[in-house]
Amino acid sequence: MRVGICGLGTVGSGSYNLITGNRDEIRRRVGRDISVAQVGCRRDHPDCDLTGVDVTRNVFDVASNPDVDIVLELIGGTTDALDLVLQAISHGKHVVTANKALIAEHGPEIFAAADDAGVQVCYEAAIAGGIPIVKAVREGLAANTIDWLAGIINGTSNYILTEMSQPGSNLGFEAVLKEAQALGYAEADPTFDVEGIDAAHKLTILSSIAFGVPLRFDAIYTEGISRITTRDIGYASELGYAVRHLGLTRRSAAGVELRVHPCLVSRQHMLAQVNGVMNAVMVGASAAGPTLYYGAGAGAGPTASSVVADVIDIVRRSGAGQVPNLGFQTQSLQDCPIVAMEDIVGSVYLRMVAADKPGVMARISSILSSHDISIEALIQKDARGGDAYVVIVTNDVLEKSVNSAMAELASLEEIRGDLVRIRIAAL
Secondary structure, three states: OEEEEEOOOHHHHHHHHHHHHOHHHHHHHHOOOOEEEEEEOOOOOOOOOOOOOEEEOOHHHHHHOOOOOEEEEOOOOOOHHHHHHHHHHHOOOEEEEOOHHHHHHHHHHHHHHHHHHOOOEEOHHHOOOOOOHHHHHHHHOOOOOEEEEEEEOOHHHHHHHHHHOOOOOOOOHHHHHHHHHHOOOOOOOOHHHHOOHHHHHHHHHHHHHHHOOOOOHHHOEEOOOOOOOHHHHHHHHHOOEEEEEEEEEEEEOOEEEEEEEEEEEEOOOHHHHOOOOEEEEEEEEOOOEEEEEEEEOOOHHHHHHHHHHHHHHHHHHOOOOOOOOOOOOHHHOOOOOEOOHHHOEEOEEEEEEEEOOOOHHHHHHHHHHHOOOOEEEEEEEEOOOOEEEEEEEEOOEEHHHHHHHHHHHHOOOOEEEEEEEEEEOOO
């Protein structure tokens, strides 16, 4: 089987070197030789020896090359990448991609074209780097009903929150973000990572393969970490929690929850132990129970591992039955409603600055009570100029009730500045 690689950046170069450097071991596993027939890239990569390899500066040459059986789409984006993938499929080529945005936003179109052409599209590397989470959910847990899934699926955000949580650290979000950029963990424009868009793309795909529902990126609730402060992290720690940025999806009688946002996670929970740029996904399944998948979420080696594993799967399945793209037969996907964020039930952490004078706490408690919100824990600390920091942890409550209560609290003369809400993960 002959592979064409489109894009020779971090993932492309890692994939090229893994295919060429581990060729003998791969042949032992597959029973056939896998070689690189062509590379399409704007410029050569210094870590790749391309001697004897057909190199083109036009990636679309790879999609139409009759000597290529499998196209690796590793250029990123959703415009040229979509055209490249559809062209490759139209020429009867299998496709492997690490592009989570492409699958989350254009998966139905791509999968339909692949079904019509009788070729395979694989995307293990699109989620959590070297963690084989797609295979674990789609194949390893195929006999189960998946009840819920929760994951730390963006290494940049996790690194920032981890560093902000270090004992004695006074570094805020902006300072740690600059540190992450200097280390290469964050892009010059970090919006996709820190505002949750990258994680939302990944969770969209995971939800589909977990529950057999269509890809619904347009319906996901997304909230980033840019408003998290070291003060909130400190108060959360006092209450026994760590702050983590999670992707959460759960199936209930009302439909499917689909959300990405910061959460308080019990410090005893395994997800609270995931630090730095590492990723982890926990899956709740009917027969297997909860299982945890942990590993590097990015980087040349880990991501290339998933890319080349997909290539191996395609070679193994060639001429035989295929695993459906989302793990369920296309005609059996169930278009379940997505539960509106305001209808989610859970406990929350609220932090506000209030005037430190008699009657204020009573007014705050009265407002919460009027919205059927009870207090599980409360911290009050001196702030500045006669004000106090007030931190409240609620019992389980409807999100819309919290929204209403926060709006009423914000209108109080005694409340200074914005209220902060962080949802608490029930895992």
